[in-house]
Amino acid sequence: MRRFLVVLAVILGTAIGLGAFTFVYARGHSYMTNDPAACANCHIMSEHYAAWTKSPHRAVAVCNDCHTPHDLVGKYTTKARNGFWHSFYFTTGNFPDPLRITQGNHEIVEAACRYCHEPIVESIDWSAHAQDAPDEERLRCTRCHRYVGHLVR
DSSP states (O other): OHHHHHHHHHHHHHHHHHHHHHHHHTTGGGGGSSOGGGGGGSGGGHHHHHHHHHSGGGGTOOHHHHHSOSSHHHHHHHHHHHHHHHHHHHHHTOOOSSOOOOHHHHHHHHHHHHHHTHHHHHHHOGGGGOTTSOGGGSOOHHHHOTTTTTOOO
């Protein structure tokens, strides 16, 4: 039993040590802020960051306003989940180039559009009132305004 505890302690210590090193090396603390420059820590995001600086949304929104939920728990849960997977994929080099948004993150972006532009969306989108409408029948903001925040590709 003692040997098991020693092995477990070594494994946990190694995991915590590697996690802490990676967090510091990757400037993980910067991702806990609202500073959009943190998103450009990864070179693959440089083009998106540069495009955002030229977009009209720059005057009214930062990355977190569109890419995380507007509640505190949802925001940091999303940031933690995305941070883990971003770190994993960039460390292994197994990511699509250009980057593609996941379905879950697309839902967050769609909700952010509707949150900020609610009066406009409700006046033109009859399906906004039918929350249980099939996905293919629901009008998506990003269907027409796909690159409005980034102006790339």
